[in-house]
Amino acid sequence: MTAVERVEVPLSRNRNYTLLWLGQACAEIGFSASMIAFPLLVLALTGSAAASGLVLAADAVAQLVVGLPAGALVDRWDRRRVMLVCEAANVVALGSLVAVIVAGAATVPHMVAVAVVLGVCRALFEPAEDASLPSLVPDSQLATAISLNAARSSIGQMAGNALGGALFAVGRWVPFLLDLVTHFISFVALAFIRMPKRAPRTEDSHLGREIIEGMRWVLAHREVRVTAVCALALNFFFSAYYLVVIVLAERGGVSAAEIGIMAAMLGVGGIVGSLIAPFLHRVLSPYVSIVGVFWVLTALAPLATLTDQGLVLGALFAGMALLAPTANTTITTHQLLLTPDELRGRLSGVMSVVVGGAAALGPALGGVLVEAVSPDTAVLVAAAGMAVVTLLVTINPTLRRYPGKSEREEATP
The missing domain is CATH 1.20.1250.20 (MFS general substrate transporter like domains)
Known part of the structure; x- marks a missing residue:
């Protein structure tokens, strides 16, 4: 201990x-x-x-x-x-x-x-x-600490x-x-x-082999692998959607100042979501915590086509961000407690590359969409992508059996 x-x-x-x-x-x-x-x-x-x-x-x-x-x-x-x-x-x-x-x-x-x-x-x-x-x-207290860190970032x-x-x-x-x-x-x-103090490492190892060891660990644990794919897909389509909605607002005559407020409201949703995440993490099952954020995004995303009012679009952003910290808290808490200390850095590195890569590629898709079709159509295409991912997430058997606190305690010798 x-x-x-x-x-x-x-x-x-x-x-x-x-x-x-x-x-x-x-x-x-x-x-x-x-x-x-x-x-x-x-x-x-x-x-x-x-x-x-x-x-x-x-x-x-x-x-x-x-x-x-x-x-x-x-x-x-x-x-x-x-x-x-x-x-x-x-x-x-x-x-x-x-x-x-x-x-x-x-x-x-x-x-x-x-x-x-x-x-x-x-x-x-x-x-x-x-x-x-x-x-x-x-x-x-790990779940609370993770949610407070998310609030800090927002x-x-x-x-x-x-x-x-x-x-x-x-x-x-x-x-x-x-x-x-x-x-x-x-x-x-x-x-x-x-x-x-951490135990000193006694064996000599090659950096490349250590990277591969970390990737193998992620791939060998189904719930970690599945949530990594979920994070990649969601961030990819939401990053595209975010850019498309900004363009939709600008072409609809929304001022730069109001667009700034829209972006800030996404942060407000993240802060509020981070503050309620510890409570939701305790009362919701892991499956509901994770799937819930996908369904909220799927329900709210198409509504951007119904308005060009900056504050209304900002309210949509805030709503979309509300449950994300709960899902993040559920996933990150489980991953950190599951992962041996000597592999936690590599776990975080893999997840950062997955999320960062999706966040970098998503705006490229958004840019292509706004050039190829009307902003409303681009919104619906990005929203459709999120809807498909949501359906796949909902029926995924690994997420349905995603372990909560009691399962982790039973698995701990």
Whole structure:
């Protein structure tokens, strides 16, 4: 029995978890501000939309390319040290960017390099944090901790998006300075976290073999494999749908400010959903928790064709986001408790690549749809894709038997 299992305190009094949560809440705000400011900076310097896309693509591609090796390295190295090094690298990279912007010497290659550093650090940090969570909180509080982390991400994205544009108007370097400061705060918070020592690895192994071992573990466990496919399909079609609805709103005369509110309402739905996720996780079966989010999306998605009012479309976004944290809490809690500690980084790396790849490809489908057909038809095509996935998820026997808390306890010797 670990120390975290022997002494169970409320999460609000769990010093290590609170430090990690607060530090990352700050870093999420800074990161989102930078992601809004990056294309604005490139456009201001070059006037090229293609160059703006290149900088944002550099961050996303870096995360995808490094995702699988990052998970294996997180399982090999000290996870707290990985997180500290990532935050230090973020501070250095952002400091260099602030300096060249202030000096009037910013270039696109430099911005691409900074975006790559941010993407690589994110690819390493996220599996390190995910894999560390079960050692920081007791099993009985893991679902609540996961839902609070989801709320943290939604709050950070909303606040960062709002601050990014406003601070860029103050000065082109200001959003990146904010990002630098928030990552420094996260670094300091991590420095005071105390994590249980992991058993040292005695065998020499090849990184490629370790990556394959992690992928085999995911593929060997049917419920993990099935939920990974579900996450891929849902994120693919919803990312396409999101872009299509934004285009539908813009062509319907919705102002840029109102479109921003629409996007923010998606975050509001995520925050509210994260706050109610621990309760829903306790009262709903795992099958209902997972399938419910698919049916909500399937029911709400076609309604976008009935209105071009920005606030109504924003309300649809909020409704769609409401149950996603409950499904995520159910799936992630089970996966972390099922997975041996020495494989948790690789599990997170695989899932990040699956979800990130779908989120990157989905907008490409959305762009093709809005060019090929009318926005209303594009909405219905994306909604039909989600409906097909929902039907397959509903009848899937693995999800019908998805293990809950009692089944995990019975399986534990």
